[in-house]
Amino acid sequence: MPSFHRPVLSALEALVGLIYPPSCIACGAATGTPHALCPACWRGMRFIEPPYCERLGTPFAVDLGVPGLLSPAAMADPPVFARARAAVRYDDAARRLVHRLKYEDRLDLAAALGGMMARAGSGLLKEADVVVPVPLWRWRLWWRRFNQAALLARHAARESGVPVEPGLLARVKRTRPQVGLTRAGRAENLQGAFRVPPAAKPRLQGRRVLLVDDVMTTGATANAAARALLRGGAAAVDVLTFACVVHDGLPLVGEAGPESLRLP
Ligand SMILES: [Zn+2]
Numbered sequence: 001m002p003s004f005h006r007p008v009l010s011a012l013e014a015l016v017g018l019i020y021p022p023s024c025i026a027c028g029a030a031t032g033t034p035h036a037l038c039p040a041c042w043r044g045m046r047f048i049e050p051p052y053c054e055r056l057g058t059p060f061a062v063d064l065g066v067p068g069l070l071s072p073a074a075m076a077d078p079p080v081f082a083r084a085r086a087a088v089r090y091d092d093a094a095r096r097l098v099h100r101l102k103y104e105d106r107l108d109l110a111a112a113l114g115g116m117m118a119r120a121g122s123g124l125l126k127e128a129d130v131v132v133p134v135p136l137w138r139w140r141l142w143w144r145r146f147n148q149a150a151l152l153a154r155h156a157a158r159e160s161g162v163p164v165e166p167g168l169l170a171r172v173k174r175t176r177p178q179v180g181l182t183r184a185g186r187a188e189n190l191q192g193a194f195r196v197p198p199a200a201k202p203r204l205q206g207r208r209v210l211l212v213d214d215v216m217t218t219g220a221t222a223n224a225a226a227r228a229l230l231r232g233g234a235a236a237v238d239v240l241t242f243a244c245v246v247h248d249g250l251p252l253v254g255e256a257g258p259e260s261l262r263l264p
Pocket of ligand 1 (some may be wrong): 024025026027029037038039040041042089
């Protein structure tokens with residue numbers, strides 16, 4: 001966003017604040033700042049902090065003090081994308097926020113969630129040449145009127161200055177909702193779902209892409225989108241989401257011990 005818009009926006013926000021006192025984006029309680037969580041809801045968010053898997057960004061239960069460790073999931077089934085990061089665990093609190101953003105027209109939420117994503121993905125944003133939101137199928141876009149991933153991408157990238165280019169990736173196949181599908185079913189459902197439009201290919205060549213979505217569950221969507229971007233000429237694809245599903249209780253390291261888990 002051009003910088004001259006900022007003072008105008010701030011003035012507008014101040015004016016809106018006089019009429020509508022700032023309230024918590026999750027529970028509606030009064031807060032000091034607009035687009036923020038109240039202290040109780042803030043404590044309820046399960047932010048993902050290091051140490052985490054270098055590839056998947058999923059947190060480790062114990063800090064072994066060894067950088068670059070991979071989770072068993074990342075080793076057993078390496079993702080197509082290079083690295084993924086998420087701001088919070090996808091639990092009930094995060095689910096409520098995402099649901100509001102998607103279905104209750106709470107566009108003010110995007111600024112708050114995007115801010116959390118910018119913090120979680122600061123390392124990825126520094127290395128990214130371009131930010132690309134996961135696109136929606138056009139009928140769904142028409143029905144919902146906006147793409148929550150594009151909105152989150154704009155807010156997450158705003159401070160970094162990395163350009164957001166939604167036109168670099170298109171959804172070319174209508175897919176069923178992923179909910180209730182098995183892991184294999186999800187991958188099959190997404191086969192050929194994404195494509196880099198031929199006209200966009202020259203703008204993608206050799207660029208490092210940061211793909212943005214609201215939630216990562218199995219990674220099937222991120223993998224399918226990353227595959228299309230790499231085929232279209234991207235140098236590498238990282239992924240940033242607001243929330244990701246974390247399965248607790250997985251073994252921290254494989255039988256071979258932590259040394260075997262280092263990144264090459
Ligand atoms: Zn609250």
